[in-house]
Amino acid sequence: MAPRFREGDAVVALSGKWISWAHTFAAYSAFLGAMVVGLSLHYQKIVQNEYYGYPQEWFPSVSSTIGDRYPERAVFQFFIAMTSGPRFVLVFLWYVLTARPNSTLPKIVAGVGIFRTLSCGGWTYVTSTDDHGWHDIFMISYLVATLPWTLGCLSLSPHNAKAVRYRKILAGSFFGTLVPLIYFFIQHKVHKVPGAYTTYAFFEWALILFDVGFDAVTALDFDAFELVIRDVKGSSRGNRKQVADVVLEKEKDKPIGNVFASDFSWTGFLDATADVYNGYVFWSMLTSLGLTVWYFPLWHMGISGYEVMVMCTVSPFLLLKASLRSFVIKNVQYVHVLSLSGLLAYLFRTPEYRLFSVAFGVSMSCLAWSATWYAERTQQSRLESRILAWSIGLVLSSVSKFALYTNNPVWPIMHAENGGWNNLGLILAIAAILRSTRAVTDNRGGIDLANRPQTSPLLASLGLAGLFFGMHSLLSDSSTMVLWVWEGFPVRGPIAANGILTIAAMGLGILMGIFFQSTTVSWLNLLLAAMGAFILTSFHNWFGYMGALLLATNLMAVATLLVTSAVRHGPVTFGLGFLIYNVLVLAHVWVVAYAFVPGGPLLREHTDWVMTATIMSLAAGVYAASNDGSIKKQRIQSGKNVPRKYTPYYTYVLLSVELIALAISYLRFPTNDYVPYHKDEKVITAGIWTIHFSLDNDMWSSERRMRDLIKELEIDVIGLLESDLQRIIMGNRDTTQYLAEDLGMYVDYGPGPNKHTWGSALLSKFPIVNSTHHMLPSPVGELAPAIHATLDAYGELVDVVVFHSGQEEDPEDRRLQSEYLADLMRAVPRPLILLSYLVITPNEGNYKTYVGPRSGMKDIDSSDWDRWCEYILYKGIRRSGYARVSRSTITDTELQVGKFVVGQPEGSDEQLNEDQVPEGLRFPSIFRGQGRRDHRYHVFDEPRYFV
Numbered sequence: 001m002a003p004r005f006r007e008g009d010a011v012v013a014l015s016g017k018w019i020s021w022a023h024t025f026a027a028y029s030a031f032l033g034a035m036v037v038g039l040s041l042h043y044q045k046i047v048q049n050e051y052y053g054y055p056q057e058w059f060p061s062v063s064s065t066i067g068d069r070y071p072e073r074a075v076f077q078f079f080i081a082m083t084s085g086p087r088f089v090l091v092f093l094w095y096v097l098t099a100r101p102n103s104t105l106p107k108i109v110a111g112v113g114i115f116r117t118l119s120c121g122g123w124t125y126v127t128s129t130d131d132h133g134w135h136d137i138f139m140i141s142y143l144v145a146t147l148p149w150t151l152g153c154l155s156l157s158p159h160n161a162k163a164v165r166y167r168k169i170l171a172g173s174f175f176g177t178l179v180p181l182i183y184f185f186i187q188h189k190v191h192k193v194p195g196a197y198t199t200y201a202f203f204e205w206a207l208i209l210f211d212v213g214f215d216a217v218t219a220l221d222f223d224a225f226e227l228v229i230r231d232v233k234g235s236s237r238g239n240r241k242q243v244a245d246v247v248l249e250k251e252k253d254k255p256i257g258n259v260f261a262s263d264f265s266w267t268g269f270l271d272a273t274a275d276v277y278n279g280y281v282f283w284s285m286l287t288s289l290g291l292t293v294w295y296f297p298l299w300h301m302g303i304s305g306y307e308v309m310v311m312c313t314v315s316p317f318l319l320l321k322a323s324l325r326s327f328v329i330k331n332v333q334y335v336h337v338l339s340l341s342g343l344l345a346y347l348f349r350t351p352e353y354r355l356f357s358v359a360f361g362v363s364m365s366c367l368a369w370s371a372t373w374y375a376e377r378t379q380q381s382r383l384e385s386r387i388l389a390w391s392i393g394l395v396l397s398s399v400s401k402f403a404l405y406t407n408n409p410v411w412p413i414m415h416a417e418n419g420g421w422n423n424l425g426l427i428l429a430i431a432a433i434l435r436s437t438r439a440v441t442d443n444r445g446g447i448d449l450a451n452r453p454q455t456s457p458l459l460a461s462l463g464l465a466g467l468f469f470g471m472h473s474l475l476s477d478s479s480t481m482v483l484w485v486w487e488g489f490p491v492r493g494p495i496a497a498n499g500i501l502t503i504a505a506m507g508l509g510i511l512m513g514i515f516f517q518s519t520t521v522s523w524l525n526l527l528l529a530a531m532g533a534f535i536l537t538s539f540h541n542w543f544g545y546m547g548a549l550l551l552a553t554n555l556m557a558v559a560t561l562l563v564t565s566a567v568r569h570g571p572v573t574f575g576l577g578f579l580i581y582n583v584l585v586l587a588h589v590w591v592v593a594y595a596f597v598p599g600g601p602l603l604r605e606h607t608d609w610v611m612t613a614t615i616m617s618l619a620a621g622v623y624a625a626s627n628d629g630s631i632k633k634q635r636i637q638s639g640k641n642v643p644r645k646y647t648p649y650y651t652y653v654l655l656s657v658e659l660i661a662l663a664i665s666y667l668r669f670p671t672n673d674y675v676p677y678h679k680d681e682k683v684i685t686a687g688i689w690t691i692h693f694s695l696d697n698d699m700w701s702s703e704r705r706m707r708d709l710i711k712e713l714e715i716d717v718i719g720l721l722e723s724d725l726q727r728i729i730m731g732n733r734d735t736t737q738y739l740a741e742d743l744g745m746y747v748d749y750g751p752g753p754n755k756h757t758w759g760s761a762l763l764s765k766f767p768i769v770n771s772t773h774h775m776l777p778s779p780v781g782e783l784a785p786a787i788h789a790t791l792d793a794y795g796e797l798v799d800v801v802v803f804h805s806g807q808e809e810d811p812e813d814r815r816l817q818s819e820y821l822a823d824l825m826r827a828v829p830r831p832l833i834l835l836s837y838l839v840i841t842p843n844e845g846n847y848k849t850y851v852g853p854r855s856g857m858k859d860i861d862s863s864d865w866d867r868w869c870e871y872i873l874y875k876g877i878r879r880s881g882y883a884r885v886s887r888s889t890i891t892d893t894e895l896q897v898g899k900f901v902v903g904q905p906e907g908s909d910e911q912l913n914e915d916q917v918p919e920g921l922r923f924p925s926i927f928r929g930q931g932r933r934d935h936r937y938h939v940f941d942e943p944r945y946f947v
Contacts, residue, residue: 016093016225017218023086030079031066031208038065038072042417043426046071049188049197050673056194061201062208064703066124073127080124087117090215093222098156109152116145136346147659148216150174152504165221170217175209189672190243190491192767211414242718259394265649272649274435275385276657278336279393280400281410281429282365285342285751286313286587287397287476289362291731292345292355295699298692302596309355310582312363316370317575325571328371333437335371340363340433343426345412354412370574374439377567381647382610387560388510388650389436392657394471395506399661402478402499402668405703405738411731413701430784455624457576458568463562463621464577466614469584470555473614474548477732478502478661481552483752484536485544488771489789493541496737500665505549507658509556516557526622529554530615537611537754558622567624584613589729592756592782605756605783674744676765677714681920682794682902684766685878687718688835688870692891693725693758694735702890703738709935711743712924713885713897716765717791719802719835721749724759750787750802753777757785760802766791774824776803776817781810788824796903798877814839818846822855831876832857833900838871860898862909866939870896880921883943888934897923910947918943 038046038060046060046069047053066076091113098106122138127353150171157164181203187196291311296304319325328335342361348354355746369390376383401408404419410429414420474480478499485493494501528550535547548743566573587610591604603609677685687710696702710718725733740747745763748771755775762771786803803821806813818838825832834857840847842865850873851859857873861882870893872882881899898919914922926932937943 014227016222016227017220019086019089019093019227019718020216020219023090024212024219026079026083026086027212027215027563030076030083031062031205031212033077033079034066034072035060035205036073037591038069042069042072046072047198050478050891051192052194052197057198059198059201061197062204077124080120084117084121088114090218090771091117094153094156094218095226097158097221103154106156106850109149109156111147112145112152116149119145120894132329136667140666143657143666144663146174146211153214153691157804158221160220163217166217166220167214170210170214174207174214175668177206177210180896181207189670190495192672217651231538244617268649269652271435271542272385272389272653274432275389276392276396276650276653277432278391279435280396281340281343281393281425281432282369282390283337283394283397283476284400284408284410284425285358285365287408287728287731288342288358288413289313290727290729291360291695291733292351292412292699294693294729295351295695296355297596299697303598306352306355308474309359310585311579312359313366313578313582314575315363315367315906316571319368319370319374319571319574320642323419325371325374328367329375332368332371332375333433335364335368336433336437337430339368340426340429342412343429345411346415346420346422349698354699358412366574366578368893370571370692373563373567374571380564383564383567384560385647385650386513387563387793388647390563391510391513391556392650392654394475395503395510395654395769396657398476398478398503398506399657399664401476401505401732402661403664405741406477406479406725406731406733406735407701407703408731411701413695413699413731415700418701418704436910455569455627457569457573459620459624460562460566461573461580461618462578463572463624464566465580465584466617466621467555467562468577468581469588469945470551470614470618471559472581473587473588473728473732475502475506475552475555476728477726477734478615479734479737480726480732481536481545481548482753482755483726483734483749484548485540485542485677486749486752487540488748488773488787489746489768490770494545494823495670496734497665497668497670497894498545500661501545501549502552503661504658505552506556507654509553510559510654511651512553513560513767514651514881521675522626523622525554525558526615526619529558529618533611533615537608555618556619561625562618562621565621569624580617584610584617585728587613588727592727592753592758607754607756668741670741670745670746671744672767674746674765676793677715680792681918683716683921684793684798684877684900684902685716685897686800686835686900687713687715687897688721688831688839688872688893689718689895690721690804690870690891690893690919691723691735693730694733696891697889699777705933706735706886707739708741708933709885709890709895710739712926712932713895714924715897717800717835718763719787719800720759720763721802721804722758723761723838724753724757726753736763738765748789749786750788755785756781757783760785760787760804761790762787762800762802764789764791765791766798769797774820774822776805776811778806778810778817781806784813786821788828790802790830796902798829798902799830799832801825801832801834801836803838805836805838808839814846815849818849819854822849822857825855825857825873825875831900831902832874833877833898834871834873836871836873837869840871841870842867858906861944864939869893872896872898874900874906876896876906878907879904879946880907881923881945883923883927885927885937885938886931886934894938899923908947912945912947914943915946921945 044054046064047057049057065072091110095106095110119138119141121140123135126134126138154167154171157167181200184196184200184203187193188200293307293309296306319328322772339361342365343358345354345357348357361410370387373383376386397408407414407419409421410425414422479496481502482494482496482499487493532547532550532554536544536551539547566577587603590597590600591605591607591610593600691706694702720736723735725735727729734749736747736749740763745765746768748762748768750760751757751773770794771787774786774788776784776786784804784806786801789800791798791800805817825834838850849855851857857875860872860874878901879898880901883897885895885897887894927936928942930936
């Protein structure tokens with residue numbers, strides 16, 4: 001095996017292909033060796049999972065085989081250690097084979113290969129038993145790195161038809177296997193289907209075979225190498241064409257060719273990253289404006305006057321005056337810096353000052369972005385780059401909320417104690433502004449009248465307003481449209497962790513705007529968006545969500561040309577666009593807040609009207625863009641694919657953000673293995689709490705404080721009221737996601753934001769077998785939502801109803817609701833617990849409908865006369881305890897808690913002293929006396945216990 005061409009003697013000569021075979025042998029031996037040992041020694045143990053064992057499950061997963069027991073784990077780790085040497089050499093040889101002068105991609109692929117190898121060592125030697133968190137981090141890193149490694153190897157493959165064919169087959173098989181893998185994992189974890197985990201295991205093992213097999217194909221390329229090491233065929237000198245070269249030659253007159261043909265520059269990438277972060281700051285501040293305004297009517301229970309601050313977005317009207325326009329464009333960097341008052345707002349403890357700071361920041365940000373776009377109007381490439389940065393900034397904002405359970409870490413309602421990253425966000429924002437605004441095209445003169453559009457600026461403004469509103473109301477949080485289509489248990493549609501699909505659809509839309517710009521502003525495109533809006537509004541579960549993804553894709557696709565059209569129509573379009581956007585925002589609020597606002601009944605429950613107005617606004621914008629001669633010329637040039645200098649870097653940033661979102665989705669997928677606090681005593685500790693939209697008395701996000709109290713009270717089942725936060729004025733948030741995932745509970749989010757209620761939600765340590773959402777009669781006042789759920793509590797079925805009745809001002813509504821709910825509860829043959837907000841006086845009026853023969857329900861404590869809102873009722877189950885816990889400053893309502901024992905009869909109203917109650921049936925003692933963090937047992941100062 002000595003080389004044919006060399007300038008000296010070879011001490012050792014080895015064909016490079018043996019590196020590939022050594023790697024393949026060691027890797028397969030690690031996995032298959034562990035499987036053989038495991039099946040021989042611990043078969044029934046390694047096929048057992050949290051739900052089923054043999055014979056329902058009869059084949060082990062990879063993780064249970066390699067990481068749980070000795071000696072399987074030792075066999076696996078031994079051979080993986082043997083794999084590491086050939087693995088590092090394989091990555092090095094691949095770099096030698098593909099590297100060539102002035103080429104950056106081979107270096108990136110080599111870096112990914114090294115990172116992937118190290119992360120493999122991480123999840124191999126840090127098992128989930130050792131440290132579950134770090135094991136998952138290493139595993140996710142490895143899986144995420146697989147995508148760029150695979151695509152990079154395909155792109156850099158030498159023009160070896162056989163090797164390329166095998167790589168395509170194995171890569172396609174690998175990624176194709178992910179679909180059934182995820183499907184059967186959901187069937188196992190969510191639906192608990194017997195045998196699903198065995199099927200999942202086969203696909204998991206297939207991934208291993210395809211993954212190792214993909215790298216084994218290098219044997220067909222490395223036969224060009226002999227290790228002394230000497231290149232005997234000149235393969236590493238860049239003389240051979242790579243697949244990327246062939247593709248780019250074929251695609252040179254198409255968008256993808258122009259985008260990726262240019263050399264990579266870290267400077268360009270950093271510039272794009274800074275621009276995108278600047279866009280992220282804009283969206284972070286804009287989405288916080290409604291949230292800080294909402295605090296005031298929330299506490300005033302009506303119009304407060306502070307609502308006028310929503311009009312701060314119309315600051316671009318200042319650009320109509322030539323001297324001001326010139327001044328702003330010349331000093332746009334300073335205007336951006338002034339806008340950072342929106343990020344500094346968290347430093348103010350007084351809510352009013354915080355609102356003023358946010359409003360000023362949003363005003364400056366809207367002005368700065370409008371001025372930037374207008375200033376770049378003669379530089380099409382730079383203008384498109386700024387719009388792309390702004391659009392990707394929305395994706396990044398959505399991803400940051402995805403990571404923090406729907407809270408943005410730089411919002412003014414966040415600080416270090418409740419999970420905020422305000423200081424880091426501010427530092428990055430300053431750096432991004434300084435880099436992003438170094439150069440803005442100096443077009444400070446009058447409005448360019450040459451080739452002005454023939455259509456009215458009003459049409460372009462409508463398009464801009466529809467775009468702003470659609471992006472803000474539907475896409476600023478990845479779970480908003482998930483909750484639009486949520487219908488309860490059993491799960492028939494997406495869950496919060498599936499928000500990655502919304503983020504992916506947004507990214508796809510942006511890529512369509514880049515690569516297929518000539519087709520993205522068309523009536524067909526608008527028709528698809530309208531179809532998606534109709535499906536989202538009219539249907540539920542997965543089909544409704546398909547409409548959401550269709551709408552998200554097309555909405556993001558049209559952003560570039562709609563903003564470009566607005567620029568062409570002059571600066572008036574931005575001020576007018578934001579003004580119309582504000583009207584849509586108010587209409588979006590009026591549909592649910594109709595009972596508290598002037599003219600509210602006109603829009604009562606008409607989300608369909610608001611959606612129609614959004615699509616019609618987009619249609620006006622499409623019409624304006626399609627009739628703009630300059631835009632038409634641009635689209636023709638786009639068809640000829642004029643290269644855009646900056647586009648590749650924004651594409652790289654977008655793909656990086658999407659990969660981060662993918663990793664977050666993996667981490668957030670629910671485990672569904674939750675355990676109640678006192679399973680030996682078969683106790684259900686149930687609570688009801690009105691959480692005031694998760695804003696505490698001082699305008700801070702209150703999820704973590706709620707989490708602490710719920711955990712310390714050891715609550716197994718809790719109903720949350722005023723919990724629907726998926727609207728612009730509430731920040732498009734969802735408190736239940738954080739509580740459910742942190743506390744380890746199943747969650748029914750309740751009726752979605754398109755059901756026009758203030759929200760009701762159910763969290764449970766027990767599996768939710770079935771749940772149904774009810775909208776109770778409300779002919780005059782606000783809608784009254786209810787969740788009727790059946791839980792599997794210690795092997796018995798127990799029903800729970802969470803309910804929020806109408807307002808005190810609407811007695812007829814409340815009477816009808818009491819009759820509806822009483823009949824519903826009477827019809828339930830199983831034990832039942834009602835967690836409710838009833839607005840009644842004990843032993844008077846509607847109380848006798850809720851409690852008594854008509855409903856069959858009993859009051860948890862009929863002697864407690866000091867109640868008005870929250871009530872806990874029950875039937876067919878033993879009530880053992882009752883407590884009322886003060887709210888501190890979290891909300892305006894106390895937390896009521898009851899303890900129930902499954903499988904025992906109702907008992908009597910005779911009370912017991914705590915020392916007569918078994919330890920497992922007692923309430924925590926930490927809330928006696930002064931309590932903890934201003935939470936304590938109040939009203940009767942201690943829990944009550946019953947025989």
